[in-house]
Amino acid sequence: MTKQSHSPGKRFREALANNHPLQIVGTINAYTAIMAEKIGHQAIYLSGGGVANASYGLPDLGMTSLNDVLADVQRITAASSLPLLVDIDTGWGGAFNIAKTIRDMEKSGAAAVHMEDQVAQKRCGHRPNKEIVSTQEMVDRIKSAVDARTDPDFFIMARTDAFAQEGLEKAIERARAYVEAGADGIFAEAIQTQAHYEAFAQALDVPILANITEFGKTELWNKAQLGQWGAAMVLYPLSAFRAMNKAAENVYQSILETGDQKAVLDTMQTRMELYDYLGYHEYEQKLDSLFADKK
Numbered sequence: 001m002t003k004q005s006h007s008p009g010k011r012f013r014e015a016l017a018n019n020h021p022l023q024i025v026g027t028i029n030a031y032t033a034i035m036a037e038k039i040g041h042q043a044i045y046l047s048g049g050g051v052a053n054a055s056y057g058l059p060d061l062g063m064t065s066l067n068d069v070l071a072d073v074q075r076i077t078a079a080s081s082l083p084l085l086v087d088i089d090t091g092w093g094g095a096f097n098i099a100k101t102i103r104d105m106e107k108s109g110a111a112a113v114h115m116e117d118q119v120a121q122k123r124c125g126h127r128p129n130k131e132i133v134s135t136q137e138m139v140d141r142i143k144s145a146v147d148a149r150t151d152p153d154f155f156i157m158a159r160t161d162a163f164a165q166e167g168l169e170k171a172i173e174r175a176r177a178y179v180e181a182g183a184d185g186i187f188a189e190a191i192q193t194q195a196h197y198e199a200f201a202q203a204l205d206v207p208i209l210a211n212i213t214e215f216g217k218t219e220l221w222n223k224a225q226l227g228q229w230g231a232a233m234v235l236y237p238l239s240a241f242r243a244m245n246k247a248a249e250n251v252y253q254s255i256l257e258t259g260d261q262k263a264v265l266d267t268m269q270t271r272m273e274l275y276d277y278l279g280y281h282e283y284e285q286k287l288d289s290l291f292a293d294k295k
């Protein structure tokens with residue numbers, strides 16, 4: 001990881017300005033963050049669902065705490081210099097808790113967060129029976145967040161889950177109120193069609209995020225289409241995680257059934273590939289040159 005002169009928030013805003021739209025890929029841990037960076041991505045994401053599922057073996061139902069998520073944020077920002085967008089669910093409490101969440105996220109090297117208008121007992125945005133708080137309550141959440149940041153470039157995105165319950169017009173009305181309260185961008189959760197994306201983009205003059213999560217309510221629209229429809233960011237929150245899980249499932253099954261790994265070896269990253277992403281050989285050379293006299 002190279003030292004950066006700009007703040008994480010500033011780098012997120014630069015990535016946004018330079019990519020139309022900006023693709024933001026989910027990285028469930030430090031190693032995949034390194035992979036995404038070396039492959040050439042410009043921004044990465046820590047999914048709330050991902051932290052719950054991968055780090056704690058829990059469903060995405062608001063059971064993980066601020067500290068649970070911070071632990072993963074710190075691991076990722078220590079390993080990668082890419083700007084990291086973090087899912088902070090509903091912000092973990094009232095005004096003072098949200099302010100603390102923002103300060104802790106900034107201190108841990110996050111570049112951006114998204115906070116949603118669901119009740120604290122939240123659900124995945126692509127599942128039925130979500131409940132949302134009043135517009136006023138969400139506006140207060142956003143004001144607390146914006147007031148708490150110390151870096152004016154730290155990017156605070158408001159996510160609205162209102163489309164499922166209240167429909168397009170009301171969801172856009174809420175988004176307008178959230179922008180007025182200071183939100184830097186809008187995450188329009190679980191909208192579905194070209195008309196939906198265009199309506200959000202035309203109604204608001206802040207960047208709009210399209211959440212292209214698999215097996216949910218949204219089709220796997222291409223970034224070119226989404227860009228034409230006005231989306232400034234395209235999120236792939238759990239894509240690599242789902243693929244990793246499927247690969248692991250196959251490996252566990254195959255080892256049990258066949259007694260060795262031969263049938264699944266070509267689905268594995270090799271030792272050299274693993275090391276290349278880590279810069280393993282540079283570490284080894286350093287060891288050799290520092291302690292050459294011990295040989």
Ligand SMILES: C[C@](O)(C(=O)O)[C@H](CC(=O)O)C(=O)O
Binds near residue numbers: 048049214
């Ligand atoms: C983006 C999201 O909030 C997440 O935690 O990754 C989820 C993604 C998913 O469950 O597919 C969401 O859309 O609620």
Ligand SMILES: [Mg+2]
Binds near residue numbers: 048
């Ligand atoms: Mg989430």
